[in-house]
Amino acid sequence: ISSVLKYSLQTNTWTEGKAMKEARWGLELVTLNGVIYAIGGEDKNTVERYSSQINEWSSVASTHHNHSFFGATSHQNKIYILGSEGFEVFDPEFDTWQELSSLNIGNGLQLVSMNDKLLAVGVGEGNNKDKASKVIYEFDTTNNSWIHLPDMDVPRRYHRAVVVNN
Secondary structure (H helix, E strand, O other): OOOOEEEEOOOOEEEEOOOOOOOOOOOEEEEEOOEEEEEOOOOOOOEEEEEOOOOEEEEEOOOOOOOOOOEEEEEOOEEEEEEOOEEEEEEOOOOEEEEOOOOOEOOOOEEEEEOOEEEEEOOOEHHHOOOOEOOEEEEEOOOOEEEEEOOOOOOEOOOOOOOOOO
């Protein structure tokens, strides 16, 4: 779908917002510097950003691959996305995507920024790409490499992960 609903804390109401340019499902939404980015979706590599100041969606650079049911987060003033299609970073200053060192993973993971670290949570690997996973990786932005962290106790897939009090 392309429709957008906005919630107001002040009035405790939902209102219809400006629709995205493209209908999407399996996408990720990320906020960075007060702007909302709608990234990918089933069979899509396009990206739109929403500015509440002008109530408008505009297109930005497309990703290198179609991404759906993947992880995405803002980290160190950039946007990172990771899924079975690859690992990419968006620099809003230059409106460019760059491919990074990826993992052999499935979909349904979460990507979070915590304590200046980028974490991939619930990463299905190898022959287990389509199963829930206990695996967590940290991405080292200096060396463009992944570090395997201790596994979670319970496997996860198509879950959500958030950081509290970062």
